[in-house]
Amino acid sequence: MKLKKSAALFLCSLIAFSAYAQNRDEFFWLGEMNKATAVINSEEGLLDKAVTPKIAQGIKDVLDDGNKPGEKRPKTVITFEPLLIKKAGMDVTMLHIGRSSQDMHATFRSAIMRDQSLELMTELSKTMQVLLNLAEKNRGTIVPNYTNGVAAQPNSYAHYLLGYLSAFHRDAQRIENLYERLNYCAMGTTVLNGTSWPLNRQRMSDYLGFKAPVENAYDAGQFKSNDETVELASVLTSIALHVATFIEDLSVQYAQPRPWILLQEGGENTYVSSAMPQKRNPGLMIRTRTNASRLIGDAQQAVWLAHNIIPGMGDARNVADNSRRVKETIDMLKQFTRVIKALQVNPKRALEELNLDWTASQEIADVFMRDYKLPFRVGHHIASQIVGYAKAHDIKPADFPYSEVKRIYAEVIKKEYPQGNPECPMSESQFKDTLNPIKIIENRRTSGGPQPAELAKSLESMKQKINAQEKWAQTNQENIDRALAKLDSDFNKLLKK
Numbered sequence: 001m002k003l004k005k006s007a008a009l010f011l012c013s014l015i016a017f018s019a020y021a022q023n024r025d026e027f028f029w030l031g032e033m034n035k036a037t038a039v040i041n042s043e044e045g046l047l048d049k050a051v052t053p054k055i056a057q058g059i060k061d062v063l064d065d066g067n068k069p070g071e072k073r074p075k076t077v078i079t080f081e082p083l084l085i086k087k088a089g090m091d092v093t094m095l096h097i098g099r100s101s102q103d104m105h106a107t108f109r110s111a112i113m114r115d116q117s118l119e120l121m122t123e124l125s126k127t128m129q130v131l132l133n134l135a136e137k138n139r140g141t142i143v144p145n146y147t148n149g150v151a152a153q154p155n156s157y158a159h160y161l162l163g164y165l166s167a168f169h170r171d172a173q174r175i176e177n178l179y180e181r182l183n184y185c186a187m188g189t190t191v192l193n194g195t196s197w198p199l200n201r202q203r204m205s206d207y208l209g210f211k212a213p214v215e216n217a218y219d220a221g222q223f224k225s226n227d228e229t230v231e232l233a234s235v236l237t238s239i240a241l242h243v244a245t246f247i248e249d250l251s252v253q254y255a256q257p258r259p260w261i262l263l264q265e266g267g268e269n270t271y272v273s274s275a276m277p278q279k280r281n282p283g284l285m286i287r288t289r290t291n292a293s294r295l296i297g298d299a300q301q302a303v304w305l306a307h308n309i310i311p312g313m314g315d316a317r318n319v320a321d322n323s324r325r326v327k328e329t330i331d332m333l334k335q336f337t338r339v340i341k342a343l344q345v346n347p348k349r350a351l352e353e354l355n356l357d358w359t360a361s362q363e364i365a366d367v368f369m370r371d372y373k374l375p376f377r378v379g380h381h382i383a384s385q386i387v388g389y390a391k392a393h394d395i396k397p398a399d400f401p402y403s404e405v406k407r408i409y410a411e412v413i414k415k416e417y418p419q420g421n422p423e424c425p426m427s428e429s430q431f432k433d434t435l436n437p438i439k440i441i442e443n444r445r446t447s448g449g450p451q452p453a454e455l456a457k458s459l460e461s462m463k464q465k466i467n468a469q470e471k472w473a474q475t476n477q478e479n480i481d482r483a484l485a486k487l488d489s490d491f492n493k494l495l496k497k
Contacts, residue, residue, distance in 0.1 A: 030075075102189075111210075116322070127333045127334075158455055229302050260345065269284045386404070409424040
């Protein structure tokens with residue numbers, strides 16, 4: 001019974017703590033480090049237990065003041081400590097044994113970026129889920145895909161979207177990898193080579209929710225924070241590149257008189273030209289692409305600030321800069337989500353565009369090779385000449401005369417493959433089926449391809465990956481909350497002595 005009551009109280013404490021700790025800024029983490037130091041060092045004989053309650057009360061008073069609306073929240077050790085002295089006297093500086101601004105600032109930089117990584121993962125997963133929902137609705141939608149800006153092949157729109165989802169999933173993996181490296185605590189390493197005080201770095205790491213202490217004391221203050229900033233910038237750049245590529249590919253449709261995909265008109269999605277009444281400019285897409293470009297530029301600043309500096313210099317380590325970049329990314333993802341939700345796909349028009357062009361011509365070469373053992377390059381030349389003749393005579397794929405197929409086949413065989421039979425082995429009906437975009441998709445056999453059975457597997461796999469990402473973020477947030485709630489509980493005991 002006591003165990004259940006204790007668990008319930010701990011859960012309540014955890015919920016209360018999560019609500020309290022929404023603003024986990026530098027001030028917050030300096031407070032947590034001071035609380036943890038008071039608990040650990042008093043228990044391990046490094047802090048006089050006679051003065052511990054006064055010191056603990058001083059820490060609490062400073063934090064209570066900083067949490068009042070409109071009050072200042074100092075962001076550095078040298079501006080935080082005078083407040084402690086004012087509340088608890090000079091004895092409070094005994095907390096500073098074996099510590100420095102270097103290891104304390106390195107710790108809150110990692111902790112803040114760690115929280116932001118979880119927030120970023122959550123937002124990215126939301127965006128991916130919306131993209132997956134669109135893919136689910138468009139399993140059977142066959143659309144043109146483009147290479148070098150030219151219509152190239154038919155594809156399932158769901159398969160196209162899964163390609164982007166795969167890219168975003170790699171971004172999610174990058175966030176997880178970054179988090180793994182963030183999750184090591186610099187506290188207790190002091191400046192360069194540690195301290196003569198026997199600090200319990202593992203307990204400090206545990207109280208602050210880190211996986212373990214940073215292994216090398218020199219690395220902790222000299223390199224780690226710079227590396228984290230540059231790696232974060234790389235992750236954010238990758239996300240922005242994928243968003244911008246999607247937007248740019250979509251923007252091509254607005255150059256067509258009859259697009260097969262557009263934003264739903266009105267609201268924040270589009271705006272009417274001031275001079276040309278027929279125009280509906282895709283404002284939401286333009287803003288999203290612009291923000292992606294700004295983010296990419298801002299992220300590169302982190303690299304340049306970390307460039308050509310001696311170890312330990314803080315040019316690239318600014319918390320505000322890193323926080324701004326993460327916020328820019330989250331805002332961009334929210335805009336991008338609105339773009340996805342506003343998309344209107346016209347499957348009939350997409351199929352019409354496919355049938356207006358020769359995006360199925362590669363299939364002709366494939367069928368000649370697969371079914372009739374004709375060397376691919378020979379079949380490719382036959383298909384190329386068919387397309388050339390069609391374009392010269394303005395003939396659509398569905399209207400191409402079978403007699404011309406036989407003529408071109410015979411001419412190419414005689415010229416390039418004289419040992420072959422000049423009589424075309426492909427029947428007229430097979431030729432027509434070969435040019436059918438829907439049948440091309442149905443006949444794909446590639447693992448990870450767009451054919452219905454493989455598409456279903458890919459959609460389910462991506463659903464599981466997104467769920468795993470969300471669970472990962474939730475679990476890690478709960479781990480941090482639980483550690484900090486335990487610290488709060490143990491610190492509060494000091495106040496009662």
